[in-house]
Amino acid sequence: MTGSDSIHQDPYGGIVQWMVWLVNSIPGRDIVVRYIASSYQHDPVRSLLELILFIFALRTILQNRTRARGNSHFIDFSKKEIDYLVKEFEPEPLCSPLTAEQQEELDGIPEVCGHASARPLVKAPWMTGTLPRRVLNLASFNFTGMLEAPEIEAQARTILREYGVGSCSPPGFYGTSDMHIKLESRVATFFRKDSCIVYSQGFSTTSSVIPAFCKRGDVIVADEGVAFSIQKGLQLSRSHIHWYKHNDMKSLESVLMHLNEEQESSRRPLTRRFIVTEALFERDGTITHLPQIVELKKKYKFRMVLDESYSAGILGNTGRGLTELQNVDPDDVDIIVGNLAIAFSTAGGFCASTKEIVKHQRINGLSFVFSAAMPVMMANGSTVAMDLLDGDLGVFERLRENTSILRNALDPISAIAITSSPESPLQHVQLRPSEDDTNLAVLYSDPKAHASWMASQQEVLKKIERLALNQGVWISRNPHIPSIRAELDQGPWARPSLRIIATSALSPAEMRQAADIVRASIVSVLGS
Numbered sequence: 001m002t003g004s005d006s007i008h009q010d011p012y013g014g015i016v017q018w019m020v021w022l023v024n025s026i027p028g029r030d031i032v033v034r035y036i037a038s039s040y041q042h043d044p045v046r047s048l049l050e051l052i053l054f055i056f057a058l059r060t061i062l063q064n065r066t067r068a069r070g071n072s073h074f075i076d077f078s079k080k081e082i083d084y085l086v087k088e089f090e091p092e093p094l095c096s097p098l099t100a101e102q103q104e105e106l107d108g109i110p111e112v113c114g115h116a117s118a119r120p121l122v123k124a125p126w127m128t129g130t131l132p133r134r135v136l137n138l139a140s141f142n143f144t145g146m147l148e149a150p151e152i153e154a155q156a157r158t159i160l161r162e163y164g165v166g167s168c169s170p171p172g173f174y175g176t177s178d179m180h181i182k183l184e185s186r187v188a189t190f191f192r193k194d195s196c197i198v199y200s201q202g203f204s205t206t207s208s209v210i211p212a213f214c215k216r217g218d219v220i221v222a223d224e225g226v227a228f229s230i231q232k233g234l235q236l237s238r239s240h241i242h243w244y245k246h247n248d249m250k251s252l253e254s255v256l257m258h259l260n261e262e263q264e265s266s267r268r269p270l271t272r273r274f275i276v277t278e279a280l281f282e283r284d285g286t287i288t289h290l291p292q293i294v295e296l297k298k299k300y301k302f303r304m305v306l307d308e309s310y311s312a313g314i315l316g317n318t319g320r321g322l323t324e325l326q327n328v329d330p331d332d333v334d335i336i337v338g339n340l341a342i343a344f345s346t347a348g349g350f351c352a353s354t355k356e357i358v359k360h361q362r363i364n365g366l367s368f369v370f371s372a373a374m375p376v377m378m379a380n381g382s383t384v385a386m387d388l389l390d391g392d393l394g395v396f397e398r399l400r401e402n403t404s405i406l407r408n409a410l411d412p413i414s415a416i417a418i419t420s421s422p423e424s425p426l427q428h429v430q431l432r433p434s435e436d437d438t439n440l441a442v443l444y445s446d447p448k449a450h451a452s453w454m455a456s457q458q459e460v461l462k463k464i465e466r467l468a469l470n471q472g473v474w475i476s477r478n479p480h481i482p483s484i485r486a487e488l489d490q491g492p493w494a495r496p497s498l499r500i501i502a503t504s505a506l507s508p509a510e511m512r513q514a515a516d517i518v519r520a521s522i523v524s525v526l527g528s
Contacts, residue, residue, distance in 0.1 A: 107125060108124060108125060108126055109124070110122045110123070110124040110127075110469060110474065111123055111124065113132040115148070116137075116140065116142075116147055116148075117137065117142075117147060117148040117505070118136070118137050118142060118145060118147070118148065118503055118505035118506055119134055119135070119136060119137065120134075120135065120137055120474075121133065121134055122134075122135050122469070122474060124466075124469070126466060127466075127469065127470055128470055133472070134472075135469060135472050135473060135474045136472060136473050136474065136506060136510055136513070136514040137474050137503070138406075138473060138474060138475050138500050138501050138502070138503070138514055138518070139474045139475055139476040139499070139501065140501065141310075141341075141342045141426075141501060142345065142501070142503050142505060143313075143314045143342065143343055143399060143425050143501065143502070143503055143504065144313060144314065144319070144343050144344075144345075144385075144389060144395050144396075144399065144503075144504055144505075145395065145503060145504050145505030146343065146344055146345035146385045146388065146389075147345045147505070148505065149345070149384075149385070149388060151384055151388060152345065152346070152381050152384055152385060152388075155377070155380055155381060155384050156377040156380075156381060159179070159376055159377040159380050160377050163177065163179070163376040163377065164376075165375060166372065166375050167372050167373035167374065167375060167376065168372060169372055169373065170368070170369060170370060170371060170372055170373065171362075171368060171373045172362065172368075172369055175372055175373030176373060177373075177376050177379070179376045179379045179380045179383070180198055180373060180374075180376070180379050182379075182380070182383055183198055183379045183380070183382055183383050184196045184197060184198050184350075186382075186383045186386055187350045187352055187382075187386075188352055190313075190320065190386050190390075191308075191312070191320060191321065191323075191330060191336055191352045192320065192323075192330045193330055193331075193336060193352035193353055193354075194353070194354050194355050194358075195352070195353065195354060195355040195357075195358040195359075196350055196351065196352040196353075196358060197350065197351050197358045197361050197362065197365070197368065198340075198348055198349070198350050198374070198379065199348055199349040199350065199351070199365070199367050199368055199371070199374075200347070200348055200367070200368075200371045200372060200373055200374040201347070201348060201349065201367065201371065201374075202309065202338075202339030202340060202341045202342070202347070202348060202349040203229045203339075203349075204229070204349070204367040204371070205229075205337050205338075205339065205348075205349025205350065205351065205367065206229050206230050206233050206305075206307050206309075206337050206349070207229050207230070207232040207233035207236060207367070208233070208361075208365050208366050208367035208368065209233065209305065209335065209337050209351050209361065209365065210230070210233035210234060210236070210237050210274075210276065210305060211233060211236040211237045211238075211366065212360065212361050212364040212365045212366070213272065213274070213335075213357075213360070214237040214239045214272060214274060215237065215238065215239065215272075216238040216239065217239070217240070217271055218237070218239040218240070218271045218272040218273065218274070219239060219240050219242065219259060219271055219272070219273045219274070220234055220237065220239045220240070220241050220242070220273075220274050220275075220276055221242045221243075221244060221252065221255050221256060221259070221273075221274070221275050221276070221302070222234055222241060222242070222243055222244075222275075222276040222277065223243070223244060223246055223247065223276070223277045223278065223281075223288070224243045224244065224245060224246045224488055224491060224493075225246035225247065225278075225281050225283055225284060225286070225488075225491060225493040226276065226277065226278055226281070226283075226307070227278060227281070227282040227283060227307070227309075228481045228483065228484075230276060230278070230307055231483055231484045231488070232484070233276075234276065234484075235484050242255050242259065243255075243488070246281075246284075246286075246491055246492075246493060247281075247286050247288055247289065249289055249292045249293070249296070252275070252293065252296060253296055256275075256296055256299075256300040256302065257300070259273070259300075260300050260301075272303070273301070273302045273303065274302060274303045274304065274305055275293060275296075275297050275302050275303070275304045275305070276304075276305045276307075277293065277304075277305075277306060277307070278306075278307045278308075278309070278310070279306055279307065279308045279310070279311035279312075279315070279321060279322035280308075280310040280311040280314070280315065280322070280421075280424055280426060281310075281493065282309070282310055282426070283428075283478070283493040283494065284419040284420060284428050284492060284493035284497070285419060285420025285421060285424045285426040285427055285428045286419065286420060286421050286424070286493075287311075287315075287322065287325075287421040287423065287424055288322070289326075290306070290322050290323065290326045290328050290333075291326055291327075291328055294328055294332045294333070298332075303334040303335070304332075304333055304334050304335070305334065305335045305337065306322070306333045306335070306336050306337070307337050307338065308321045308322060308336055308337065308338040309337070309338050309339035309342055309349075310339075310342055310426060311325075311338075312336075312338040312339075312342070312343060313342070313343025313344055313385075313386070313389060314342070314343045314396075314399070314425060315423075316396070317393065317396060318389075318390070318393055318396065319343065319389050319395075319396055321336075321338075323336075325423075334353060334357070335351060335352075335353045335357060336351070336352045336353065337349065337350065337351045337352075338350055338352075340378075340382045343385075343389075344381070344382045344385035344386065345381075345385060346378045346379075346381040346382045346385065347374050347375070347378040348374040348378060348379070348382070351365075395504045396504070398504035398508075399425055399502060399503070399504040400423070401508055401511075402425075402502040402503065402504060402506060402508065402511040403423065403424070403425045403427075403502040404422075405502075405508060405511045405512055405515055406427060406500065406502045406511065406514075406515045406518075407422055407427065408515075409512075409515035409516060409518070409519045410427065410429060410500075410515070410518070410519060410522075413519060413522055413523065413526075414432070415431070415432055415522070415523075415526035415527060416429050416430065416431060416432055416522060416526070417429075417430045417431070417432045417433070417492075418430075419492050419493065419497070425501060425502040425503070426499070426501055427499075427500045427501070427502070428478060428497040428498070428499060428500075429497055429498040429500060429522070430457075430492070430495050430496065430497045430498075431457055431460060431461070431496075431526070444486075444490045454480070454495075454496060457495065457496040458477065458496045460525065460526070461477050461496055461497070461498050462477065463525045464498060464521050464522055464525045464526075465477055465498065467521040467524060467525060468517055468518050468521040471517045471520070471521065472517060473514045473517040473518055473521075475498055475499070475500050475518060476498070476499055477496065477497070477498055477499065478496070478497045478498070478499040480494070480496065500518060
């Protein structure tokens, strides 16, 4: 029997021989055969699944991605129809238009002409006169006067020529420079901690640090009066949040005791547990009782996050913050965070703690990982500011003196209530509640009545603010940002207030003049 006869008699055998020849002619066939043999392992389902996945991937790559153009559902408009549709298209606005009151409020905001300082040139459409006026600035967070320090401006010019404007990259790529490393070392030394990490924006520092350590199922105990940036961090952590009454240590101990008893009775595995608070509260100017919190955290086995944004570089004999003011060992505070834009008049934020905690954030701190590093001139500016403060401790002496002058001028006015601590350079002035305002719980339960009450309070405070500016002193109303929960806006810290800030950049004589004008403006509007 010839070969052709055998093929004709057994055509399938010829096809098999041809396929064997084809496989043998593939370069690297031995490797492919060994892979198939090793992956088979008496499990044909696995090999079949791999074959299906390979075919699917090959089909996806080779398919025509532009076939949708020939879809029967595609409408081929003429040029005239396209022009008509474009002309008639009205996109929805990105935000709702401003009301007349909001537009008036926006137009009435004072404008700084030139360089911001303790004595800026200011103009506003409602101010008397047509030219910008030189005023005493009690509206900006220029506590230490670094806003106009010539050394900071000089270093900025030098660094700008050498490093350029921005970093153009997150720190983990190529955004970190030697100046960032130098600043981190300087901040750690300044606040007497082992290590430090620097963020590019102050607002997002705390809201990034908290979620880096607290996850779903963890426990956080927080003060009701914390700032909005901290609230966002608590919200992003997705932890179990328990609130204690603002600056109330009995309330804090009650919450900690309850959580410990609950943990012991449930016998569940321990989770991460933190106490979160501010040193100097932005919303009302009060100062927390740090020694008592440290004592409670040790007693009930909690860790602590302390936000020193408005106390770092401000409180204490050398500006080391609340730990220095209240004589607390910085090692007793697990994590210290703060804003470099406040006392040091530059930008960014910091987290000072142990080396392990700092190292963890370089991978898990979202704002650090996904944000461009701060400009180098800003980083070096904070280092220069710390050197200046260390070289002139009289800054803190003048700040304490000016704070006392301001507080002594405001205390005798019976028509106002001052929520801030006496030693706080951030003073919040509110209208003293009248008999009609005593039952605030009723107001909080009625959103319309509460909004009307807030608006009436703001209107009176606006009159005081404008009267003071017309007489040469710039103060401002505290902006209200709704909290993440409505019940957090039901305390004295959430009521409308005037925010008046003492600064060491003014002489005591200028501070007395400014305080007298503010007092006269309040008395003129509210009565003696």
